[in-house]
Amino acid sequence: xxxxxxxxxxxxxxxxxxxxxxxxxxxxxxxxxxxxxxxxxxxxxxxxxxxxxxxxxxxxxxxxxxxxxxxxxxxxxxxxxxxxxxxxxxxxxxxxxxxxxxxxxxxxxxxxxxxxxxxxxxxxxxxxxxxxxxxxxxxxxxxxxxxxxxxxxxxxxxxxxxxxxxxxxxxxxxxxxxxxxxxxxxxxxxxxxxxxxxxxxxxxxxxxxxxxxxxxxxxxxxxxxxxxxxxxxxx
Ligand code: GLP
Numbered sequence: 001x002x003x004x005x006x007x008x009x010x011x012x013x014x015x016x017x018x019x020x021x022x023x024x025x026x027x028x029x030x031x032x033x034x035x036x037x038x039x040x041x042x043x044x045x046x047x048x049x050x051x052x053x054x055x056x057x058x059x060x061x062x063x064x065x066x067x068x069x070x071x072x073x074x075x076x077x078x079x080x081x082x083x084x085x086x087x088x089x090x091x092x093x094x095x096x097x098x099x100x101x102x103x104x105x106x107x108x109x110x111x112x113x114x115x116x117x118x119x120x121x122x123x124x125x126x127x128x129x130x131x132x133x134x135x136x137x138x139x140x141x142x143x144x145x146x147x148x149x150x151x152x153x154x155x156x157x158x159x160x161x162x163x164x165x166x167x168x169x170x171x172x173x174x175x176x177x178x179x180x181x182x183x184x185x186x187x188x189x190x191x192x193x194x195x196x197x198x199x200x201x202x203x204x205x206x207x208x209x210x211x212x213x214x215x216x217x218x219x220x221x222x223x224x225x226x227x228x229x230x231x232x233x234x235x
Contacts (some may be wrong), residue, residue, distance in 0.1 A: 001034075001222060011233075019229065021050050029060040029062065030062045033131075033190055036222065039132045041087055058092045058093050059094070059095065066131070068080045068101050068103070069179050070104050076102075081101040101118070103115075115151065115222055117151045120182070125189050125226075132196060133208065134158075134204075135204060136158055139221075140147055140181040143157065147215050148183075153181075154179070156175070164181065195222065202235075208222065
């Protein structure tokens with residue numbers, strides 16, 4: 001794993017965004033794996049900037065998001081579909097029918113997981129996966145567990161995650177407790193992985209990169225991937 005320490009959000013956006021832009025230019029119909037959270041926002045801002053400058057074309061790009069809350073409709077302001085529209089898709093020339101996010105309102109979450117796996121397979125897997133990391137080392141919504149997950153799954157969120165997400169909702173009862181997430185196996189299948197983390201994640205990033213590979217720290221599995229770049233913002 002390669003570690004790049006950046007000074008601030010702007011540098012994170014420029015460098016991680018630059019890597020993604022390079023991947024799009026090399027393969028204009030790339031399948032990008034995308035993430036939500038506050039850390040990727042400057043990365044998306046950079047992609048929008050490059051598009052506005054005429055340096056990036058999303059017309060053939062396909063995207064597949066890591067996860068979605070169960071129980072939130074696409075038009076809910078805290079849904080990840082809404083996040084992606086607001087922070088990226090509404091500002092670039094992507095064909096929205098080429099953007100995939102799990103359906104958090106699916107009647108049958110298990111069937112939705114299978115449908116999402118079929119989407120990932122149809123895209124030929126992920127070319128470049130952008131990842132954040134949870135305070136407990138989760139990637140996507142793959143929480144600490146006894147084993148690494150393989151494919152898309154419905155999960156119960158860890159208490160630490162529910163607490164961390166509470167800031168986005170009016171009252172505790174509104175915070176979703178379940179989600180659909182791409183599996184660790186799906187993430188590991190990506191050809192290239194770019195993980196972005198803020199200064200508050202320094203310790204967990206260090207454990208994930210340098211500690212034992214264990215499903216108790218899901219991000220530690222990335223040590224087994226050939227092409228991972230980790231960007232961390234210096235305090
Ligand atoms: C949520 C997402 C994760 C993301 C994490 C970190 O839990 N499901 O994919 O990595 O948030 O968010 P932030 O970047 O805001 O710290």
